[in-house]
Structure formats: C-alpha cells, structure tokens
Amino acid sequence: MARHIAFESASFHTPGHKGRLGDNSSAIPTETWRQDLTELPGLDELSSPTGVLADLESRAACLWQASETMLSLNGASAGLVAAMFTLAARGSTVLVPRNAHRSVIHGLILSGLFPVWYESVWDDDWGIWGPVLATSAERVLTRCGGELAGVVVVSPTYAGAISDIAAIAHLCKFHGVPLIVDEAHGAHLLPNSVMPCSALSAGADIVVHSLHKTLTALTQTGLVHLGKNSSIEPHALRAALNLLQTSSPSYILLSSIEQTLNTLEGHKGQAAVEQLLCYSTDLIDTLKTFPELVVYQPRDQIDPAHILVKLRQAEPQVFYDFLTSQGVFPEATLGKGTLLMLGLGTTMSDLNTLQSALATLRSHLNQLLDESVVSARLHAGWRPPEVIQILSPRQAVMMPQEVLPAHRAVSRVAAELIAPCPPGIPLIVPGQRVPEEILKFASVQKLKVVIE
Numbered sequence: 001m002a003r004h005i006a007f008e009s010a011s012f013h014t015p016g017h018k019g020r021l022g023d024n025s026s027a028i029p030t031e032t033w034r035q036d037l038t039e040l041p042g043l044d045e046l047s048s049p050t051g052v053l054a055d056l057e058s059r060a061a062c063l064w065q066a067s068e069t070m071l072s073l074n075g076a077s078a079g080l081v082a083a084m085f086t087l088a089a090r091g092s093t094v095l096v097p098r099n100a101h102r103s104v105i106h107g108l109i110l111s112g113l114f115p116v117w118y119e120s121v122w123d124d125d126w127g128i129w130g131p132v133l134a135t136s137a138e139r140v141l142t143r144c145g146g147e148l149a150g151v152v153v154v155s156p157t158y159a160g161a162i163s164d165i166a167a168i169a170h171l172c173k174f175h176g177v178p179l180i181v182d183e184a185h186g187a188h189l190l191p192n193s194v195m196p197c198s199a200l201s202a203g204a205d206i207v208v209h210s211l212h213k214t215l216t217a218l219t220q221t222g223l224v225h226l227g228k229n230s231s232i233e234p235h236a237l238r239a240a241l242n243l244l245q246t247s248s249p250s251y252i253l254l255s256s257i258e259q260t261l262n263t264l265e266g267h268k269g270q271a272a273v274e275q276l277l278c279y280s281t282d283l284i285d286t287l288k289t290f291p292e293l294v295v296y297q298p299r300d301q302i303d304p305a306h307i308l309v310k311l312r313q314a315e316p317q318v319f320y321d322f323l324t325s326q327g328v329f330p331e332a333t334l335g336k337g338t339l340l341m342l343g344l345g346t347t348m349s350d351l352n353t354l355q356s357a358l359a360t361l362r363s364h365l366n367q368l369l370d371e372s373v374v375s376a377r378l379h380a381g382w383r384p385p386e387v388i389q390i391l392s393p394r395q396a397v398m399m400p401q402e403v404l405p406a407h408r409a410v411s412r413v414a415a416e417l418i419a420p421c422p423p424g425i426p427l428i429v430p431g432q433r434v435p436e437e438i439l440k441f442a443s444v445q446k447l448k449v450v451i452e
C-alpha cells in the first residue's frame with residue numbers, strides 16, 4: 001500500500017474520491033482517504049489471493065496453527081455463514097446450540113440446512129447458556145451422528161465460558177462429523193500461550209474468529225481457519241466465503257489485519273496475551289473486594305477477556321447505567337449480569353478509571369438499590385423455551401407469509417428471525433412453532449408467520 005501511494009501520480013480507477021477529502025468537514029483523517037485503495041496491481045485479490053493477501057493468510061495460519069486460513073471482511077459472521085454453506089454439501093441436518101449467533105441462523109436460511117437443536121448448560125444464577133458438556137454432545141451424536149452434516153459449538157460463549165473442545169472434537173471424529181467452532185470471542189487464545197487451549201489446537205475442523213472483539217484489528221475483520229486434519233475441502237470453503245464478500249475489499253481493514261499479525265507474531269504475541277491475563281486477574285481481584293458484586297465463574301474454563309459481573313439484588317441495567325454515567329462503557333448487559341470486555345488495547349489507565357467508578361459506586365450503593373425495581377424475570381429463573389422446529393429456516397422464509405400482532409402469532413410457524421444484538425442469540429427462529437412465552441421474553445410487537 002505504501003509503495004503504491006508513493007508511486008501513483010494520478011488515479012483513473014475506483015474509488016471516486018481519488019484519495020482526497022471530499023471537503024474539509026470530513027471527520028476522517030486525510031491519510032485514511034489516501035489509504036483507501038482497491039485491488040490494484042501488487043495488492044492482490046481477496047477472492048483468490050496469490051500475493052500480499054495470500055501472505056497474510058499464511059502468516060495467520062502459521063500463528064493459529066491452522067492448515068489454511070481465509071480473510072473475512074464481513075467479520076466472523078461471513079465465516080459462519082460460509083461454514084454452513086460448505087456443510088450443506090455433506091448432508092441436510094446440522095447440530096446447532098441454543099446459544100448460536102444469529103449468523104449461524106443466516107447460514108441455515110441461505111444453505112437450507114435443518115437445525116437439530118441441542119442445549120449447553122443453562123446457568124440459572126446468571127440467566128445465560130454456559131459451556132457444552134462432552135457428555136451431552138455424546139448423547140446427541142450417538143442419537144443422530146450418522147445423519148449430521150456437522151456440529152456447531154460456541155466457545156468461548158459471549159460471557160466467556162469455554163467448552164472442552166478437545167473432548168467434543170474427539171467425539172465428532174469418532175462419528176465422522178465435522179466440528180465447527182464459533183471462536184469469534186477467542187481469537188486471542190494463541191497456541192502455546194498462557195491462554196486456555198484454542199479450538200484449533202483442540203482439533204476442530206473449522207474455526208471462525210473475529211479479529212475486532214478482543215484483538216486489535218478494525219471492526220468487521222475476521223478469519224476462517226481449517227484445522228490441521230480438517231475433513232473440509234478448502235476450495236469449497238473459499239467458494240462459499242466468496243459468495244458473502246464484497247468484490248471491493250477495504251485495504252484499510254486488510255492492513256489492520258496485517259497490523260494485528262505484526263503485534264501477535266513471535267514473543268510479542270505471547271507477551272501481549274500475558275499482559276491481558278494480568279489485567280483480567282487484577283480486575284477480578286478488584287471486583288471481588290466489593291461484597292455487593294459477584295463475578296461469573298463457571299465450573300469449567302473461563303476466558304480472561306470476558307468478565308461478567310452482577311450487583312446483587314439489582315437489575316443488570318442498574319450497574320450498566322451507573323458505569324456509563326461515570327464514562328465507563330461495558331460491552332452489554334447479559335442475562336443477569338453486565339459484561340466487561342478486555343482486549344489487547346486495554347491499558348492500566350482503563351482499569352484505574354473503572355476502579356474509581358467502583359469507589360464512587362460504594363457511596364451511591366444504597367440509593368441505587370433502593371431505586372432499583374427488580375423485575376419478575378430476575379426473580380423467576382426464566383429460561384428460554386424449547387425450540388420446536390417444524391420447517392427448515394429456509395423453507396419458512398420462502399413460504400407465503402403474513403405479519404401478525406405478536407399475541408396472534410403464538411402457535412404459528414415463524415417466518416423470520418428475532419435475535420437482538422448483543423448477544424445475537426435467537427429468540428425466534430424461522431420455521432419454529434412460536435411459543436407462548438414469546439409475549440414475555442421478546443419485546444416483539446409484530447411477527448411474520450408462515451401461512452400454512
């Protein structure tokens with residue numbers, strides 16, 4: 001990019017801004033406009049890379065110990081949809097966890113695969129899905145292993161729970177079913193580091209990463225990796241990914257991937273993740289000094305970049321709103337907790353600011369708790385109802401439909417996906433029978449349903 005910018009004296013190609021600011025009121029720095037290049041000579045082609053982008057892919061494959069890696073400029077989302085597409089050539093059903101991200105459902109809609117739903121551990125104290133137990137995976141695999149095109153696992157979960165991927169990968173290999181791990185929240189789990197074991201090291205067939213959630217690349221970047229002994233054909237995965245990517249990739253995003261690789265390669269990466277672990281340990285220790293706060297610590301492994309915390313006897317929104325009022329912005333409220341996310345960009349100063357906010361919380365605590373109205377949901381131990389899948393998500397979105405007020409949609413077959421972000425976990429999936437609880441758990445006014 002630098003060579004091209006230095007050499008080019010006149011542009012008669014896209015983009016139309018020609019590397020110049022449209023006018024002086026732009027919020028984007030001048031340099032960014034100059035760097036907004038396209039697939040020019042020497043800059044390779046994202047859909048079939050052979051030059052600088054192929055180099056980036058092989059550097060990433062080497063770093064995460066994959067057999068092959070592909071770049072995504074549509075986040076982990078495109079990687080997960082591409083994975084579903086690739087599986088569709090192997091069969092018609094796929095094992096999908098209840099906490100799958102909505103991009104997996106998009107993949108089902110586009111590929112035509114039928115989901116067989118399975119549950120990870122439901123944590124009632126926190127109102128969230130936890131890790132997948134190998135014993136539950138074994139049960140479903142024994143029941144329907146032979147027919148499955150693949151198995152999807154989310155690890156780490158949005159709250160940071162890590163599943164025993166090595167045990168699940170072993171079971172999948174035994175049943176001859178490819179394992180796809182949505183590790184969007186775990187790209188920092190570098191092999192041979194202080195971090196918990198990554199899904200690639202544990203033997204998954206396809207692993208999908210976001211590069212912007214905990215690492216340092218710009219938002220929208222991701223990677224799709226094939227494991228060392230993956231049964232997935234790389235060409236098929238690349239073809240599927242190409243269906244989902246722009247033909248005008250942003251070189252600003254691509255160069256942020258390069259920058260991230262520069263940060264992670266060699267000892268620097270190990271040192272960066274060690275630092276992240278130290279910050280996380282410090283922060284958890286600080287949080288534990290507040291008797292009013294509880295930190296999520298599932299019985300299996302937990303990812304240090306995700307810290308879910310709750311204020312006893314208060315709605316998660318109370319803690320969230322308090323922190324934002326102090327200029328400290330958490331990631332989200334999640335179940336009964338508030339999610340704090342660390343990344344390689346986290347600094348000591350961020351931790352100090354949070355600590356000062358917590359000190360202020362102490363003096364406001366009684367007032368906050370008095371004002372907090374604890375909702376029935378928090379008390380009642382609500383958990384999402386079972387999904388009864390009548391049609392495949394694709395059939396449901398293709399059939400004749402009508403839009404109904406939510407209360408009249410109960411017991412009908414849904415024709416749309418409801419999965420508010422964050423966390424993007426589906427509340428209603430196209431093709432499922434709409435449960436009565438929808439009126440309680442989803443703030444949906446209207447719903448598209450199939451005309452049967």
Ligand SMILES: Cc1ncc(COP(=O)(O)O)c(C=O)c1O
Nearest residue numbers: 074075076077101182184210222
């Ligand atoms: C579990 C999970 N998987 C996948 C994604 C999609 O990642 P991206 O934003 O990189 O497309 C998200 C995003 O929030 C997620 O939480």
